[in-house]
Amino acid sequence: MTLTDDLPPGRRAFLRTAAVIGAAGAILPTTGIAAAAVQDPDELFKKGEFDEAARGYRRLLGKDPKNAHAAAQLGYIALLCNRFAAAERYLTAAIALDPGGVASRQRLAECYVRQDKLARAVPLLQKTGRPRDAAYATLYGHVTGTPWQLRGAQSTRVPFKTMEPLPAVEASVNGKKGTFYLDTYATLDLAQEVAEEAGLRSLATLSGVASNNPVTIHLGVLESFRIGDIEVRNLPVQWIDAQRPPLPDGSQPAGVLGTTLFYHFLATMDYAGQALVLRRKSTARGKGAGRLPLWLAGDHYPCTLGSLDDYGPRVVTLDTGGVGHGLDTTVEYAKRAGLTVDYDHPIEKNGVPLYPVTPERISLGRAVGRNVRGFAAAKTFPGQPGPGQAEQFGFEIIANFTHEFFKPFALTFDYTGMNVYVTGGRS
The missing domain is CATH 1.25.40.10 (Tetratricopeptide repeat domain)
Incomplete structure (x- = not known):
């Protein structure tokens, strides 16, 4: 997403x-x-x-x-x-x-x-x-005063409004409420209509791709973003004019909340309890069982260690925004892991064939998913991070764990201690 x-x-x-x-x-x-x-x-x-x-x-x-x-x-x-x-x-x-x-x-x-x-x-x-760096230099140059100012409670628990097609919560942009998907492969992205209603000014633009279509990404500074009992002020945001997967009522989400917001908190995506919990980093640290190392690649791509059956642990990404499945990998890594690739029932995404795979077991430490539906790409997506894209970040990523895998668990991202905690479910 x-x-x-x-x-x-x-x-x-x-x-x-x-x-x-x-x-x-x-x-x-x-x-x-x-x-x-x-x-x-x-x-x-x-x-x-x-x-x-x-x-x-x-x-x-x-x-x-x-x-x-x-x-x-x-x-x-x-x-x-x-x-x-x-x-x-x-x-x-x-x-x-x-x-x-x-x-x-x-x-x-x-x-x-x-x-x-x-x-x-x-x-x-x-x-x-x-050009991308120049656009962000312009954006950051327009942020006056202290960015990402936190106000309100020390922690807040916001219930999911829906789990499908992705977890979503209610938040407000300059006082106007909307429903936002949660996606750790995203930054803080607004729908263009929401940005315009909030009176945001486009300070810089850059080119991007959404659903295999070229789009213009606008960059601006948001005065106020409120989620639960916490308000964030003076924060950089982006917005595009593009369709996202609709909410259950058929409407479009107001945007997507991603890692650039989450890394300002100790953030827990509690799938099992169906809530997002944000705690200020100054007062909370991750702890308990289920601890794994956490690395942050690029500006918003969380990585940890995971396994496909007995292949691993190796570096994997954590993208909570994958609709309708729980695993992304490539044919090459599927073969290394001994997975059965269903070449007879491919689907296509952005011009790349994807073949169904259903591993007997995939795991993040002691958090295990059995027979989780996934896909193996015939090749990597050009310019996209994820499995097989060693050239993107310089290191190999064997898989991406996503939505369907996480449903029995709670994920806590500690960007101070640099650990991710995957708790709940069955080991």
Whole structure:
């Protein structure tokens, strides 16, 4: 359901690089995947073995303090883990070593955006030469005062208005109520009619694709967004003129709430209890059983470890916005996992054939789904994150877990401790 796009210092900055590179303390959580210390860190990173890859990159920097690639990768791994101080140090060092490194500029900008330091992201985005970055630089440059201001209660529980085709809750935009889908593969997206009624001004635009059709994405600043007993003020949003899956009454949703909202809270999508729970991060941390590592790729793609039957654990994404199924993978990974691919009953999505698969077991840690309906793509979707798209983020993603899998469970996303908790259901 989400729209996707994709991230000349002086001598003083360069001299700071040596100190940054020397500080190679423990910045990363373990994935629990064993790897030989002598392996190529790029290969380890591609496999999603981030802690072992980081050790390899630190060894490379120990041998060659001017290794811009190693510094950039260490900064990227730290960013995946929301280790902001380390990400800033290593990415700044990488830019000093390689002033033309566009990816490091984008990732350093994203590091600031995740901390709501939007003004610091603007000059970095202005120098990448990419239209998408220029659009967001314009947007962030128009955000005056403190962004993402939280007001009201310390926590709120908002009941689902519906579970199908996706969980949806009631919220209000500048005081006007509407029904919003929950989708962790989205940002905070409004319907164009809702944005216009709220009086939002389009500050910048960029091109995107929705349902295989080109659309114009508008970027603006929203004064007030209220959900339950919490109000968020002065926040960047986007909107498009496109049809989404209708609500049960046939009407269109007011928009989609996604990860850029959720990572400002300790957010629980309680499918079993049919409610969204938001708690302020300053007063709550995730805890309990069902804990898995959490990484955030791009600006809004949550990743963890999962398995297809006995294949795994490997990196998977968590996209709660998949309508009518519980798993996305590719034919290649389905074969590696020994899944039966139904080539006789394909469907087509955005010009790509999808073949039904029904694994006996898929799992996120101890949370197990049995005979969950899914699809294996004949090839990857161009430019889209997800299974098989190592080129999108630089590491392999074997599957995406989505709506039908999550129904017996509650998912809690802790973007401070960088863990996701999958609780309830049967193991």
